[in-house]
Amino acid sequence: ARAGEAHGRCLLALRCPTAADRLRGVVDVYRELGARWDVARCQRLLRRHDIVSTHRRGRLGYGDQLSPREREVARLVVQGRSNRDIAESLVLSVRTVEHHVARVMRKLNVGSRTDIAL
Known part of the structure; x- marks a missing residue:
């Protein structure tokens, strides 16, 4: 996971379009490992590069429709x-x-x- 994170950082530095996907994959691996600090670090890195990764939590919203x-x-x-x-x-x-x-x-x-x- 750390090697993948380093690779993602390099891709970000090169402005490679696949960098965000690479780092999101690393975030998933860190999550599976229960490495909360590493997840947070990678998410901060993505935000610093204006890459928004949202994970909706909670129940499905129905907007203006009735549930x-x-x-x-x-x-x-x-x-x-x-x-x-x-x-x-x-x-x-x-x-x-x-x-x-x-x-x-x-x-x-x-x-x-x-x-x-x-």
């Missing part, structure tokens, strides 16, 4: 169910249902629960 859970909550809201009823049927906390309803309303650009059906 499957939000669609489910919206369906229950349209049926006229209260947040407490929705929470009990989906085995969620009332607060979580409130968050889902708020996101549904924001994504659908509506001002009230009754407008969700529209």
Whole structure:
């Protein structure tokens, strides 16, 4: 991995277009080895050369589209169910249902629960 990193540094110095791919491969090797400091060092090197390598963590985002859970909550809201009823049927906390309803309303650009059906 260290030899690959050195090779990547040389390629960066030569402005070789394959340098970024080489260093990303080295980052993957360091990750597999659990070498966090080495991963960080290589990522700093890439950033210094304006090479952005993003690794999305967490769940998939749905952007302005409703997630499957939000669609489910919206369906229950349209049926006229209260947040407490929705929470009990989906085995969620009332607060979580409130968050889902708020996101549904924001994504659908509506001002009230009754407008969700529209």
